Amino acid sequence: MPKVTIDNIEIEVPEGTTILQAARMIGERDKAHRHVVPPTMCYYSKLKTSGGYCRTCIVKVTKGSEKDPRPMPKPVASCRTAVMDGMVVENTTNPDLLDARRGVTEFLLINHPLDCPICDQAGECHLQDLGYEHGLSKSRYAFERRTFEPIDIGDTIKLHMNRCILCYRCVKVGEQLTDGRVHGVINRGDVAEISTYIQQAVDNDFSGNMIDVCPVGALTDRTFRFTSRVWYTKPMDAHRACPTCSGRVVLWMKGDEVLRVTGRKDQWGELEEFICNGCRFDHKDVKHWTVEGPRTVDRHSVIGANHYELPQKQKLLTKAAPDSTPVGRPNELPGR
Ligand code: SF4
Ligand code: FES
Secondary structure: OOEEEEOOEEEEOOOOOEHHHHHHHHHHHOHHHHHHOOOOOOOOOOOOOOOOOOOOOEEEEEEOOOOOOOOOOOOEEOOOOEOOOOEEEEOOOOHHHHHHHHHHHHHHOOOOOOOHHHOOOOOOOHHHHHHHHHOOOOOOOOOOOOOOOOOOOOOOEEEOHHHOOOOOHHHHHHHHHOOOOOEEEEOOHHHOEEEEHHHOOOOOOOOOHHHHHOOOOOEEEOOOOOOOOHHHOEEEEEEOOOOOOOOEEEEEEEOOEEEEEEOOEOOOOOEOOOOOHHHHHHOOOHHHOEEEEEOOOOOOOHHHHOOOOOOHHHHHHHHHOOOOOOOOOHHHOOOO
16 A cells, blocks of 8 residues: 655555545544644535636655656645555645645635625635635735626525636536536636536536535525525534435534534534535524534634634744734735
């Protein structure tokens, strides 16, 4: 089995494992090493062919393999690059790489509106976390941001295209979980957008999972919109006998009221199981559920920690670029 070293930590992995998966294995083996895991905005382990779109997961390969030790000339997408025996990878230990990731973040934020104060995804948005850790305090973009006319894609999911970063995750959900996908990415380049074919509604039994996989607030739950900030709610593990899915969910509660139902997410912010729209949208009464107990959000995020910690990689980045202001209050996010 090939051995790879990521940020000076060695691990042996099965043939065909990607650098990202190897880093996640290191993080799973020892929680204290989770900082070596690159961030992901488009890769989703449960969705086939995901990854390769956003470049946030880039790493530097300083030794290709035992057989061919030459370094790879440019940063590579860790979600799409397989491990070779003897490979040496740098992520948080390489200031230049962190600087490159800062550049990727800046690109992702060129068109993304900084409307976190009114966005339903705030507090659990992967781009918010990424911007917080890697963003600049000011935007250097002088042109007008692209904006879209609102499109109605049904009565349960709200599409806010201005916030979309074109990660394709929702398209993969449509392709792999629902029959007869009715939405996708139309056009190319800076006019590419998520749309339904001839404005058809996304109403398949499993379409609600698009909300959970969307890393930003582009797809939100219409039955929850503007009901509460997510950090004011209490996540509870619960289940019910469901004929369509496993029925294992998280209830986001305020007192005895169920404000939102989502799937259960793991430490990488990915769903453990996809749930059906029946569980998600039609069972907002706590009597329909067997509540198991409070859910621990095991991920570095606002709702996970209720505050931001300064991760190790951030300390390194701050040292590498003393004149940048990557750490700050939310109102110091890039472009504000
Ligand atoms: S709507 Fe969300 S999940 Fe779909 S491509 Fe845009 S950012 Fe990704
Ligand atoms: S997570 Fe690897 S390119 Fe997006």
